Structures are given as structure tokens and as C-alpha cells.
Amino acid sequence: MSAANLNLHQKLLKIADAAGILQKTKAGYNYRYVPEEEIQAKVTAGMQKYGVMLYHSIVPGTLKVQPHTYQKYDKKEKKEITVNEFIVQAESIYKWVNTENPDEFIEVPWILVGQMEDAAQAFGAAETYCNRYFLMKSLQLATSEADPDEYRSKQKEAENYDDNKKQKEAAEELTKKIKEVVDAGTTLIKGGLPKEKVMEIVAKYNEGNQNPSSIKSIEVCEAVLKAFAEVTAPKGKSKTNKTDDTANKGDKE
Secondary structure, X not given: XXXXXXXXXXXXXXXXXXXXXXXXXXXXXXXXXXXXXXXXXHHHHHHHHHOEEEEEEEOOOOOEEEEEEEEEEEOOOOEEEEEEEEEEEEEEEEEEEEOOOOOOEEEEEEEEEEEEOOHHHHHHHHHHHHHHHHHHHHOOOEEEOOOHHHHHHHHHHHHOHHHHHHHHHHHHHHHHHHHHHHHHHHHHHHXXXXXXXXXXXXXXXXXXXXXXXXXXXXXXXXXXXXXXXXXXXXXXXXXHHHHHHHHHHHHHO
């Protein structure tokens, strides 16, 4: 399907898929993070390919710049010092637009917050932090400090969950059915039917293989069980057992 035939939601899904997994390559303030340029490089490439534009605006009247003074321990001076900073915060809106159909758009309310000694820098930090996390969270982009292949493996496992569950249930059902075959065959043998005859029946429906454990389908199990139901133990064997019982009774008398 060409990009022109995709709606905005489908395009965003394509962009997220193309962006893949983001690795935390930078460190600061005692934690690792994904730099904004890496996120933008991957996301904007998808935006250009699928014809999507992203606009960011601040809701009028919500921007606040507040002085913030606090004490902190300075390791170099080895004493408490006074820090004067500014906190900048505002409500904002991100707007995804389908460039091939500008009337189709998605608006997402967001917020920005920044704190630094310079008000302008605090605003810039707020914009950068806000933009980075909006792109990651709105597109559900995965971040990892480990090997991205490990995440892809977990993602693939999740994608195949339904198929794997069905396969597991089918395998468990087959195992139960094979046990029925084994139990039925054992009962026939104990009843006097030669073991060779039982194995012959299994082989007849199991591509020549006499081992019931090698059966690969429930249909074969059903066929074998049906054949088992149609055979009986030789009469001679039953008579022999009866004669033995009579002799044993005579010995007791």
C-alpha cells in the first residue's frame, strides 16, 4: 500500500516501526538517555517518507516563568550554597498532520517544564526535553541500554504470542491423545491381543511407524483408537485362562 493510501494513524504506525529501537548513548545527571538528535533523525526520516508534519505550539496564557531559590551542598566548597534559578512551564499542543490531506490531523495536549539559572536556557531545556519525550512516548518508541537485538527478540515473542499459545495447546492435546492410544493398546495386550498385532495397527495408520509416541496428529490417534475398538483378544487365550482358573480351583479342593 502506497503512502498516499494510508490514513494518518497508519502513517504514524509506519514511522514508529521505521524508527525501531533507540539506544541510550548519552549520560548526564546520573542517568543515561537518548539524545534528541538521534530521535529526530529516525522520526523525521519516516515523516518525510510517509508525508507527515508535526507542529508544536504553546497554549496562549499558560507560559509561566518563576524564580526559584534553594540551598544545595557544594562538593567543591564543601558547604551549603544558595542557588537562584528559573522554572519555566507551559501547556502545549503537538499536532500531527497528514500532508497529503491537511484536513486530517491529530492534536495531543502536552506540557513543558524546564529549570536552569538563565530563564532563556530554562525555556530551551524545557522545549528540548518536552520534544524528546513527546516523540518517544507518543510513538511508543522503545529505549534500551542493552543490545537492541535482545529487545527485538522479546518484541517478536510478544507478536507471536497467539500463534505460540495455539501451538502449545495443540501439542498438549496431541500428548493427551497419544496417551489414550498407549493406554488402549496396553489394555488390549493385557486382554490377550499380541503386542505385535497392536504395533501393527499403530504402524498401519502412522506411516509405518509402530511407536505411538511418533504420532503427529490427532486424526491418526483417532484412527488407531477406532481400529483398537474393532479388535478383540483371541478366544483361545481366554479359554486357556478359564482352564487355568478351573485347575487352580481343583487344586484348592
